[in-house]
Amino acid sequence: MALEATHSAGSDYVIRKPLVTPRVRRWIVSVLLAAVCCIWIYPLVWMVSASFKTNAAIFASEGLIPSEPVIDNYLRAWNEANIGAYFFNTLFVTVGSVLLVTIATAMMGYVLGRRKFLGRGFIFGLLVFTMFVPQGYTIIPVFELLSMLGLGQSLWGVMLATTGGSFVIFVLLFAGYFSQMPDELEEAAKMDGVGFVRTFWYVMLPLSKPIIVTVIVMQTLYAWNDFLLPLVVTLANPAIRTLSVGVYAFKGENFVDWGGMTAASTITIVPVVVLFLFLQRYFIDGLAGAVKG
Template sequence: MRTLWVKVLLWGYAAFSMTPLVVMVLSSFRPTSEIFDDPLGLPGSPVFSNYVKAWTEASFSTYVANSVLVVVSAVLLGAAVSLLAAYSLGRRIFRGRSLFAAYFVSGMTLPAHLGVLPLFYLMESMGLVDSRLGLILVYAAGSIPFNVFVLTAFFRQLPHELDEAAALDGAGPFATFWHVMLPLVRPAIATVVVFQFVPLWNDFFYPLVLMRDEGKLTLPVGLTNFFGEFQNDWGTLFAGLVMTTIPLVVLFVVATRQIVAGLTAGMNR
C-alpha cells in the first residue's frame, strides 16, 4: 500500500509539473482571439501558421541557429578539454596533482558573473566582443571546473588493472584513454553534457553583455525582442516558446538512460 501511495504522489506531481507545458503546446495551435476567450481550452481548429510566423517574421530561425551553434560548440569544446584534464588527474600520478585538482575545483567556488567586467575588457582586447567565437570560449571555459570535478571522480573509480592490461597490449596513454577509458565513462559524459547544455541554452547574461548585433543573438536575448514585438500575438508567442523548449526535451529523452546511469554510478560499489 505504501508503494502505491508513493507512485500516486509521483504521478500526481509529474502531471502537475507537466500542466504548464501542455497548456503552452495547446495554445501554440490556437489563434490569439481563441486564447483570450478560453485560456485553458483545447484548440478548436489547429493553427500551424503560428509556427510559420514565429520562424520567419520574428527572426526565430536566426536565434535558434545562433543558439545551436554556440551552445553545441561550447559543450563539445568544454567536454573535450575536461576529459583530457580529468583523465590525467584521475588516472595519472604526478607532482602537483592535488594542486591542479584544487585549482579546477576553485573555479566552482565563486559566481562567474563577479568577473564580468575584466572578462569584458579581455574579450574586447582580443576582438571577441560581438563574436560567436568569443561567446563559445566563455561558455566552454566556464563549464570546465564542474566537468573536471565530475569526470575525475568517474575516472578514479575505474580499476587500475585496465591500465596495466592496456599497457601489456602495447597501448600508449592516448590509446588507453580513447579505446578503453572513454567508452566506460559515457554515462558521466552524458551527465556533464546535459548539465551544461541546459543552463547555456537558457543563459541570458553573457549574450546580453557580449553581443551587440541582433543577427548574432541567442534565443534567451532574442526572446526579449520577440516578446516586445509580438506581445499581443499570444499564439505566436506560445509557438516560439515551444520551439525554444523542444531541444531540451529531445536532449533529455535521448540521454535519459545515460544520465540515470551516470547519477547512480558507484551506488553498488
C-alpha cells in the same frame, strides 16, 4: 508500517500481517508522484497550449485545449522574429561548446582522477571554489578577453564564452568516474607499449560512455538555455543572437506578444526534451557512476 495481529491456531505465537500490502503501497506512491508530476509539467503544457492561441484567446480562460487553434504564431516567430536564424545560431554554439567541453574536461578529469602529483588537492580545492563565483562577476572579464581575441561580435566568441559555465562540474564528474576504473587497464596498456595519451584516448575514454553522455546532456542544456552571457556578447550584433535572447525580443516596452513568445519558447525547448528522452538512461548511469567514484 501498520500491522494487524492474528493468532495462529494451536500455537502461542502471534503472526503480524501488514495492514497495507506492498502492492497497495506502490499504488499510493504512484498516485502521489503522478499528482506532483502533473503540477510540475503544467507550465510546459500551458506554454504549448498558448502557442496555438491568439493573444486574446490566451486570456479568455477557455482552458488548455484551444477552441480555434492557429499556427500563425509559429510562422511569425520563425520568419518575422528571426527565430529560424537564431535556432541555427544556437545549434552552432551548442554543438561547438559540447565538443570543446567534453574533450577538455575528459582530459583534465583523467589526469586528476588517475594521477597523484604535488598540488593535486590544491587544484581540486580551487576548482570547487570557482563553482561559488556568480556568473555575473565573470561576464566583463570574459567579454574583454573575447574582444582582445577579436571574437567579441561573432558566433565563435559566443561559443567560447558558453564553454565555461559548467566546466568545473564536468571535470569533477570525469575525475570521479575515472578514479574508480581498475588499475589493470593502464598496466595492460603499458605492457603493450601504449603511451599515456593513447591509453586515455583508446582505452579509458571509450569506457566512460555514460559520463560522456551525461556531460553532453548537461552542457547542451546549459548552452541551449543560457541567457545572460549571450545577451551581453550579442548586444552589438543582433544577427548572432541565440534562441533564449531572441525569445526575449517578443517583450516590447508597452506590449508583450504572448502568442509569439510561447511559440518561440516551444521551438526552443522541444529539441532538448527530445535529446534527454533518448539519452536519459545513459545520463542517469553516468551520474550514478561518478557519485559512486
